[in-house]
Amino acid sequence: GCNVPNNPGPTVNVPAEAIQQVVGSVDDQNLVLVKFGAVWCGPCQEVDKELASLEPTLPEQVRVVKIDVNEQPEVASKFGIEGIPRMFLVRNGQVLADEVGYRSESELRNWVASYQ
Structure with a gap:
């Protein structure tokens, strides 16, 4: 379907230092899409493909950061990651x-656009 998700807002309260660890600065005016996944997770690989085609088309002020939950478990736990x-x-x-689960390129594009 083409339903625009009603954006209920985040379901987690992430500590500022965890965000800083991921995006580099809490004063960053840019929009950063932070994706948590793992190499053994099929849907994560699919999302990576969608992000790969989305990234070159994003405005300059939107960045994508990918984090492997196995490599950075402490960051994942600060973000309250349960499912990837x-x-x-x-x-x-x-x-x-925040969103959990597979999203297509167009879904991701709409999601990012609604916060730009």
């Missing part, structure tokens, strides 16, 4: 929204 793939939109050290 899990994606967050972050700006100014704030989590604006």
Whole structure:
């Protein structure tokens, strides 16, 4: 379907230092899509493919950061990761929204656009 998700906002309260660890600065005005996944997770690989085709078309002020939950478990736990793939939109050290599970390129594009 083409339903625009009603953006209920984030379901987690992520500590600022965890966000800073991921995006580099809590003063970052850019929108950052943070994706948590793992190499053994099929849907994560699918999301990576969608992100790969989405990334070149995103505006300059939107960045994508990928985190492997096996390589950075402490970051994953600070973000409250239980299921992957899990994606967050972050700006100014704030989590604006989060999504769990596979999303297509067009879904991701609409999601990002609704927060730009």
